[in-house]
Amino acid sequence: MIGLPAVLLVSAALFALGVYGVLSRKNAIGLLVAVELMANAVNINLVAFSNHWGGVAGQVFALFTIALTVAEVAVGLAIIILLYRAHKAVEVDEAAEMSG
């Protein structure tokens, strides 16, 4: 069988890919895609821990984070649509009214 460290290493790599996306993307929906990747990496960790130690808690937590992520995407897309109405663009650099 596959040990816990191998799964955790894969999820760490996935999280790092998400970090790269968040730091380098300009498009707001591209940012949301990268955030999804990071949340996914966290879920993989929870399921891997649940599998390693047994018990139901890890999978219950993973279900909670899945529901939270879905809510986040819904609200995030609403904000992006609002941003598009105000600027006719969804580049995050465009929304600079609040910068000092």
Added chain:
Amino acid sequence: MAQFAFAIIAACLLGSGFQAVSSRNLVHSVLWLAISLVATAALYAFLDASFLAAIQIILYTGGVITLMLFGVMLTEQGTDTGITNASHRRIPAAVGALATFGLMATALWQGAPRGDAAGEFVTAKQIGLSFLTTHLLAFEALSILLLAAMLGAIVVARRKDP
């Protein structure tokens, strides 16, 4: 055999994840994310979490990807879905991502638990019982949060009346 399956799943997951954060086309990026989420569902099934694998397919590839594609269609004029990574931020972002990965890999190398898995198969019934007994308060709070998110999304994205 298990190692081989795991290697294939991990390669699909990381390859499609990389394409999702570096593709030049926004629609392609979202579709690569869909492949990555399906590979995650395969990984859940591999880790004896079949209920979560099903939920992952239904909620993410069924719901989130559709929602994101709608978002792309609503915010792009015409067929211009080309996007780029900010060129001046690409190198610092790669450095930051590698540093994050290095930190986590070091922590894993030093402190990850070794040994065999418990190999316990968690059924949907166990998860449901846990939701309605041990985690009942969190479950109800989550339902309120989902309601708030739904209402919030409608209120924020609604077109103002003239």
